[in-house]
Amino acid sequence: MGAHKLLFSELKLWTSGRGGWIARLHKGIGACGKASLSSCSPKVCIVGSGPAGFYTAQHLIKARQDVEVDIYERLPVPFGLVRFGVAPDHPEVKNVINTFTQTAKHSRCSFYGNVNVGKNVSITELQQAYHAVVLSYGAEGNRSMGVPGEDLAGVYSAKDFVGWYNGLPSCRELSPDLSCETAVILGQGNVALDVARILLSPIDILKKTDITQPALEALAESQVRRVLIVGRRGPIQIACTIKELREMVNLPDTRPDMVAADFDAVKEALKDLPRPRKRLTELMLKTALEVPGEKEQERRSKASRTWGFRFFRSPVEVLAEPSHSRIAGIRLAINKLEGSGEGAHAVLTGEVEDVSCGLVVSSIGYKSLPIDPSVPFDSRKAIVPNTMGRVKQAAGLYCSGWLKTGPTGVIATTMNNSFDTARSLVEDMDSGTLDVSAAKPGSQSISALLEKRGVKPVTFSDWEKIDNVEMKKGESSGKPREKLLTVEEMLHVAWT
Numbered sequence: 001m002g003a004h005k006l007l008f009s010e011l012k013l014w015t016s017g018r019g020g021w022i023a024r025l026h027k028g029i030g031a032c033g034k035a036s037l038s039s040c041s042p043k044v045c046i047v048g049s050g051p052a053g054f055y056t057a058q059h060l061i062k063a064r065q066d067v068e069v070d071i072y073e074r075l076p077v078p079f080g081l082v083r084f085g086v087a088p089d090h091p092e093v094k095n096v097i098n099t100f101t102q103t104a105k106h107s108r109c110s111f112y113g114n115v116n117v118g119k120n121v122s123i124t125e126l127q128q129a130y131h132a133v134v135l136s137y138g139a140e141g142n143r144s145m146g147v148p149g150e151d152l153a154g155v156y157s158a159k160d161f162v163g164w165y166n167g168l169p170s171c172r173e174l175s176p177d178l179s180c181e182t183a184v185i186l187g188q189g190n191v192a193l194d195v196a197r198i199l200l201s202p203i204d205i206l207k208k209t210d211i212t213q214p215a216l217e218a219l220a221e222s223q224v225r226r227v228l229i230v231g232r233r234g235p236i237q238i239a240c241t242i243k244e245l246r247e248m249v250n251l252p253d254t255r256p257d258m259v260a261a262d263f264d265a266v267k268e269a270l271k272d273l274p275r276p277r278k279r280l281t282e283l284m285l286k287t288a289l290e291v292p293g294e295k296e297q298e299r300r301s302k303a304s305r306t307w308g309f310r311f312f313r314s315p316v317e318v319l320a321e322p323s324h325s326r327i328a329g330i331r332l333a334i335n336k337l338e339g340s341g342e343g344a345h346a347v348l349t350g351e352v353e354d355v356s357c358g359l360v361v362s363s364i365g366y367k368s369l370p371i372d373p374s375v376p377f378d379s380r381k382a383i384v385p386n387t388m389g390r391v392k393q394a395a396g397l398y399c400s401g402w403l404k405t406g407p408t409g410v411i412a413t414t415m416n417n418s419f420d421t422a423r424s425l426v427e428d429m430d431s432g433t434l435d436v437s438a439a440k441p442g443s444q445s446i447s448a449l450l451e452k453r454g455v456k457p458v459t460f461s462d463w464e465k466i467d468n469v470e471m472k473k474g475e476s477s478g479k480p481r482e483k484l485l486t487v488e489e490m491l492h493v494a495w496t
């Protein structure tokens, strides 16, 4: 029986002959079959089950022996960008799921998937039911280039492109046209490199990953042979990290294609760079300028695909084919840099350059969106304004993860900022700033509301059924998992 059937509306038991549920309530057993401590225990709910949600929950549960945590997730499946963002050829990164699973299975933690907060239930309703609400719903939008032509067929946001190859239900229909030879990726962060790598990886590598079957089939037929990764600033300001660059340099059947002049001033600047930036820049210099050894030369000469950075270029217009139906290329403004080091900024020179291409992926960053008008939101920074995770001017409301910091940082960064938010919350409970003395109904009242609205949550054990089916499906084709691609399929498996 699902979580939605545990009825306890505004602290009043709903008695409609479902004696089993009432009995469970008296025994203190929650919707997910977990023992509830007591009606007086502090109840916290978390919105979003990505790394931020799970790390916040983990810290809260560890820091206080009485706190109960409920995680509400829009999709029927947990883990946010660990499932839908992290590249399929980076399986080791996804091991964090094991820790998240331990948290989800903790007796004081419950998962409610398939609940779209802001739509199925409001933040105000959550605040009435819980002592504290932590917003950890990530950054589900993307920054737009704001240039003419960006809506043409053949232009995709990295968010959608990544969502497509990773099985995000809303991106299933994307079917990007990969019939062109040259693809341009705008932005030089790690997401841009993920997209470049997926576009150029030999299919034999991809077919052993959890990339979706439709993406695998489309990539197997792809005509893309050349990928340009375009940045508005220079090599010293590039946003990717060394591991991801090294993967590009070593990608089988590809060779780098750089513009030597872009590195003119880089050698002299090298000595003043902080160590990680220095090592990254050295690898770029080596790749761009050094004549490789014999073996590497041979490898590169046999490669059928190329990739390269193009620096000092900002998009100004996506160019259309004469029919105006799809893209023919991109016009780039040529920039020069003002200032030095990582903080230098791009200034237009007035010159432009047109690059022919049939595919543009805009990878200039994700963006958080407001989900409920009652929550303060800084539209300029696209974050929830906060001090150490405490939402400004909103007692009892907290935030963590990308919603708190903006869309930068790896999982470890998100972990640290989520622990910080949990610490703030615990401090507030300990000091009495957050009053937890009065009993709150927690999931019991929210489950009743959801049932009334026809929303049936997916529990963590429901998710485990989906997980099992996906792994079994993957096994038969030599993949770690074959993801279910629609919400309907996920719910069907969860509830049968």
Ligand code: FAD
Pocket: 047, 048, 049, 050, 051, 052, 053, 072, 073, 074, 075, 078, 079, 080, 081, 082, 084, 085, 086, 087, 090, 093, 115, 116, 117, 118, 136, 137, 138, 139, 140, 162, 191, 194, 366, 371, 400, 401, 402, 403, 408, 409, 410, 411, 412, 414
């Ligand atoms: P998310 O992971 O986005 O989680 C937010 C969750 O909230 C999602 O599950 C979402 O469905 C849910 N949600 C949204 N709206 C609602 C709503 N209204 N109601 C309920 N739930 C909602 N880091 C690494 O360390 N290694 C990598 O290899 C790596 N690869 C990445 C690849 C990509 C393409 C991207 C974009 C990021 C990558 N990162 C990587 C960074 C890492 O994914 C982030 O640091 C981390 O996921 C941020 O966590 P979060 O919980 O804030 O957001």
Ligand code: NAP
Pocket: 143, 145, 186, 187, 188, 189, 190, 191, 192, 194, 231, 232, 233, 237, 238, 239, 240, 244, 314, 315, 363, 364, 365, 366, 407, 408, 409, 410
């Ligand atoms: P990012 O690292 O912030 O990179 C964004 C890129 O877009 C930068 O090159 C930036 O250039 C450029 N850009 C921003 N606005 C622009 C504009 N208006 N016009 C032109 N270019 C613009 O973001 P991301 O690549 O989306 O990655 C997000 C986070 O996830 C990062 O912290 C990343 O490390 C992490 N991540 C990690 C991995 C991994 O560990 N393997 C994989 C994927 C993502 P400027 O520098 O000039 O602003």
